Amino acid sequence: MTSIPLGERQPVDIGAIEKDLAALWKQPLGGDSQRAQITRSCVMTLIAVVSGQREANEVTSAIIQMTDRFPNRTIVIDAQPESGGESLEAWAQVSCQVPAAGSTQICCEQIAIEARGAGVGRVPGAVLPLLVPDVPVVVWWPRSAPLGTPLFERLNAMADRVIIDSALIDEPEGQIGGLLAKFGKGRAISDLAWGRLTPWRELTAQFFDTPSAVSHLSEITDVAVHYRSRPDGTVDRLQPLLFIGWLASKLGWRTAECAECNRDTSMKLQRPDGGMVRVSLAAIPGDLRHDEQIEGVVMHCDHASYQISREGERADGVIVATREGELAPLRRVVHLEQVDLLKLLAEELRQFGRDLGYEQALGAAAAMVA
Amino acid sequence: MTESTTNPLRSGLRMQRTPEPCTVVIFGATGDLTHRKLVPGLYNLYRERLLPPGFSVIGFARREWTDEYFRQTLYDDVKEFSRSGLEEPLWQSFAEGISYNRSSFDDPAGYQALAEKLAALDEQRGTGGNRLFYLATPPESYATIIEQLGAAGLNHSPNGGWTRIIIEKPFGRDLNSARALDTAVHKVFDESQVYRIDHYLGKETVQNILVFRFANGIFEPVWNRRYVDHVQITVGESVGVEGRGNYYEHAGTIRDMVQNHLMQLLTLTAMEPPGSYEANSVRDEKVKVVRAIRPIAREDVAKYSIRGQYTAGTEGGKPVPGYREETGVDPSSNTETYIALQLFVENWRWAGVPFYLRTGKRLPKRASEIAIQFKSAPLMLFDQGPLNNIEPNVLTIKVQPDEGISLKFESKIPGQTTQIRPVTMDFRYNASFGVASPEAYERLLLDAMLGDSTLFTRSDEVDASWSLITPILEGWQNGPAPEPYEAGTWGPQASDAFLESAGRKWRKL
Numbered sequence: 069m070t071s072i073p074l075g076e077r078q079p080v081d082i083g084a085i086e087k088d089l090a091a092l093w094k095q096p097l098g099g100d101s102q103r104a105q106i107t108r109s110c111v112m113t114l115i116a117v118v119s120g121q122r123e124a125n126e127v128t129s130a131i132i133q134m135t136d137r138f139p140n141r142t143i144v145i146d147a148q149p150e151s152g153g154e155s156l157e158a159w160a161q162v163s164c165q166v167p168a169a170g171s172t173q174i175c176c177e178q179i180a181i182e183a184r185g186a187g188v189g190r191v192p193g194a195v196l197p198l199l200v201p202d203v204p205v206v207v208w209w210p211r212s213a214p215l216g217t218p219l220f221e222r223l224n225a226m227a228d229r230v231i232i233d234s235a236l237i238d239e240p241e242g243q244i245g246g247l248l249a250k251f252g253k254g255r256a257i258s259d260l261a262w263g264r265l266t267p268w269r270e271l272t273a274q275f276f277d278t279p280s281a282v283s284h285l286s287e288i289t290d291v292a293v294h295y296r297s298r299p300d301g302t303v304d305r306l307q308p309l310l311f312i313g314w315l316a317s318k319l320g321w322r323t324a325e326c327a328e329c330n331r332d333t334s335m336k337l338q339r340p341d342g343g344m345v346r347v348s349l350a351a352i353p354g355d356l357r358h359d360e361q362i363e364g365v366v367m368h369c370d371h372a373s374y375q376i377s378r379e380g381e382r383a384d385g386v387i388v389a390t391r392e393g394e395l396a397p398l399r400r401v402v403h404l405e406q407v408d409l410l411k412l413l414a415e416e417l418r419q420f421g422r423d424l425g426y427e428q429a430l431g432a433a434a435a436m437v438a
Numbered sequence: 439m440t441e442s443t444t445n446p447l448r449s450g451l452r453m454q455r456t457p458e459p460c461t462v463v464i465f466g467a468t469g470d471l472t473h474r475k476l477v478p479g480l481y482n483l484y485r486e487r488l489l490p491p492g493f494s495v496i497g498f499a500r501r502e503w504t505d506e507y508f509r510q511t512l513y514d515d516v517k518e519f520s521r522s523g524l525e526e527p528l529w530q531s532f533a534e535g536i537s538y539n540r541s542s543f544d545d546p547a548g549y550q551a552l553a554e555k556l557a558a559l560d561e562q563r564g565t566g567g568n569r570l571f572y573l574a575t576p577p578e579s580y581a582t583i584i585e586q587l588g589a590a591g592l593n594h595s596p597n598g599g600w601t602r603i604i605i606e607k608p609f610g611r612d613l614n615s616a617r618a619l620d621t622a623v624h625k626v627f628d629e630s631q632v633y634r635i636d637h638y639l640g641k642e643t644v645q646n647i648l649v650f651r652f653a654n655g656i657f658e659p660v661w662n663r664r665y666v667d668h669v670q671i672t673v674g675e676s677v678g679v680e681g682r683g684n685y686y687e688h689a690g691t692i693r694d695m696v697q698n699h700l701m702q703l704l705t706l707t708a709m710e711p712p713g714s715y716e717a718n719s720v721r722d723e724k725v726k727v728v729r730a731i732r733p734i735a736r737e738d739v740a741k742y743s744i745r746g747q748y749t750a751g752t753e754g755g756k757p758v759p760g761y762r763e764e765t766g767v768d769p770s771s772n773t774e775t776y777i778a779l780q781l782f783v784e785n786w787r788w789a790g791v792p793f794y795l796r797t798g799k800r801l802p803k804r805a806s807e808i809a810i811q812f813k814s815a816p817l818m819l820f821d822q823g824p825l826n827n828i829e830p831n832v833l834t835i836k837v838q839p840d841e842g843i844s845l846k847f848e849s850k851i852p853g854q855t856t857q858i859r860p861v862t863m864d865f866r867y868n869a870s871f872g873v874a875s876p877e878a879y880e881r882l883l884l885d886a887m888l889g890d891s892t893l894f895t896r897s898d899e900v901d902a903s904w905s906l907i908t909p910i911l912e913g914w915q916n917g918p919a920p921e922p923y924e925a926g927t928w929g930p931q932a933s934d935a936f937l938e939s940a941g942r943k944w945r946k947l
Contacts, residue, residue: 400534
């Protein structure tokens with residue numbers, strides 16, 4: 069989808085942005101597009117905090133592409149507290165999506181705020197009056213969130229939902245235990261690292277939708293998760309740990325002592341009936357696809373096994389295989405779309421309220437690495 | 439709810455709805471509905487990972503087709519009609535579960551072969567005895583197929599599985615035939631197994647009527663006779679009979695549209711809040727509405743309804759023939775292609791509020807909507823001269839093509855004098871959500887596989903609906919011919935006079 073500006077991006081008086089935006093809406097439609105009837109729509113205020121113009125452009129572009137699904141007022145804050153001086157400047161723009169045939173043209177506002185040095189401290193005060201009344205406020209930290217800084221705390225305090233990507237946090241495995249305390253404080257959290265697991269969790273759950281298969285859940289003895297290492301060869305187990313944490317939280321598995329386990333690649337969990345589950349996490353060297361780490365999941369019970377694995381090099385398909393008791397083994401190709409940033413973000417923007425499943429999985433994962 | 443809710447891994451998942459492994463058996467597998475809607479819909483569900491492992495389809499029809507040929511024709515049609523297109527590896531995997539069973543509908547051997555195939559699929563693909571039969575045949579075959587399914591023991595599943603049957607509209611062509619079909623169905627299937635489909639109920643905006651009414655607190659207090667002047671329900675089609683002249687001659691607009699689609703819109707608009715959003719609670723309230731509608735006696739049909747039939751005219755500026763010139767239509771046909779009805783729901787909420795229904799073919803545009811027209815303000819403070827022409831508030835639920843909700847109210851025109859003009863506050867689905875809605879059939883097929891019958895019509899609702907419609911049909915049998923209207927216009931002039939006599943007028947769409 070293409071976007072077209074409704075007037076140029078203009079520097080605005082930070083104290084009078086609303087007035088300047090109103091003037092922008094009165095400008096003629098830009099580009100050589102038709103002067104179609106346009107619709108102004110806004111279902112949320114979306115605040116993104118970035119560092120540097122390049123990232124600001126990337127993020128703004130990504131958000132504009134979602135305008136048709138989530139019309140919003142975007143406030144992109146380029147905050148660089150370490151730079152010298154003290155400045156706070158703003159630009160405003162209205163962009164429209166070129167609609168599909170027969171669709172309505174939706175136009176939204178983008179406000180860019182650039183803060184340098186001590187000017188960063190004035191950002192929350194500038195943002196607060198720009199929140200659109202009566203619609204949710206979502207704060208997105210596209211890069212590593214500056215945990216514990218005043219800007220981080222104050223912007224999050226305005227939010228109904230905070231979107232982070234725990235995979236981008238330095239040494240995420242070590243931070244698992246403290247993430248909720250730092251981000252949560254009772255508000256809704258979206259973690260894009262968790263979002264990447266959604267299709268894997270759905271496919272795993274689907275194995276057990278029949279009454280006969282549900283009973284196998286309490287008999288699982290082995291779970292293996294294959295995941296990609298990072299491009300630089302380092303191993304980050306966040307997503308596989310979250311996946312195992314999800315299973316553990318749903319099935320009541322507890323961390324167990326395991327003398328023979330290699331802490332990096334294996335562990336043992338105890339089922340509610342006292343039985344043991346061997347967990348192995350196997351890193352595969354290679355490039356990540358859209359920061360997706362999981363490459364395959366295998367689960368064994370005494371009389372059944374379940375497997376999800378990538379279909380060769382094909383990026384948008386997996387093979388799902390089931391073997392249960394005396395039934396003939398089943399194998400099928402399932403569509404698994406590439407979960408790029410836009411799709412992840414769009415999925416999270418659809419959500420309201422806290423994701424207790426994530427919080428519980430995070431808690432279980434934290435217990436495993438404690 | 440289904441057994442799948444006992445799967446603890448489902449709790450908290452964003453995708454909640456996946457049925458148990460099952461086989462869908464489509465009777466009439468070589469027909470248009472199968473190829474344009476049903477299988478493309480199933481393929482889309484598969485692509486969205488909403489179908490379970492082992493999911494299978496058996497086509498059942500008379501033509502001498504093989505499994506391979508059946509799959510090939512479906513491949514071509516999915517490619518053309520699927521909203522997501524076709525991806526080869528996915529199709530190959532999906533098509534592994536598709537087979538064809540050639541038989542006439544009255545041949546017991548064909549059902550025996552079907553039973554054997556189903557048993558084999560239970561073994562090979564783990565479908566667990568779960569079967570969904572879909573009657574996508576002409577209605578004349580329904581009773582035969584149902585009887586044969588019963589004779590072959592296919593009305594109940596082995597191994598604790600479930601068996602359900604979807605029956606396409608029309609369910610009967612009058613009260614007697616509907617009751618006869620119902621008797622035939624209930625000889626073989628329990629009502630809990632029967633899913634009478636009206637694809638209108640699969641449309642997002644139709645479902646949103648309930649959400650709009652019962653998830654918001656501000657509308658219900660004014661949703662009654664005290665504030666509502668009347669309700670207009672319009673389902674307009676710009677197309678003609680599209681080569682289905684033979685069918686239409688036997689159906690007519692009232693059977694084709696009113697008994698099902700328009701009645702569904704009316705019941706959802708007029709029903710009381712259900713005790714819960716559970717299939718029978720919702721359907722109980724819908725039935726109460728139909729039963730509360732004042733019957734129209736045979737001798738009163740001309741007083742409460744207007745029939746029309748299109749003559750030659752235009753569609754989108756192009757000349758089109760009249761109904762009597764259409765293929766398969768009797769040149770002296772008295773079949774209606776337009777009908778307007780005035781109905782009264784006689785209960786405490788709606789007593790005295792007319793519900794005007796109109797639908798027809800070859801109208802100027804395709805448009806479906808429900809318009810709630812409120813009573814005028816009790817005191818016209820601003821009605822001070824020719825500049826002001828105060829109109830009543832209207833809340834419109836647009837079903838198609840531009841799904842949305844709009845509220846019309848009066849506003850002051852900026853200036854030194856108090857001039858008033860109506861304006862609208864519009865909510866458009868595609869402006870707030872911007873995502874393509876799934877096809878109605880996808881939602882309904884999935885619901886049937888999940889055992890959720892909320893959006894399907896229950897036996898007593900069909901009966902109540904035909905009880906209301908049949909006297910109108912009979913009244914018109916001896917009545918005058920339908921009023922002619924030129925193709926591309928909003929129906930016969932008598933239809934306008936119908937409302938004008940009550941001091942009202944049809945909405946301009």
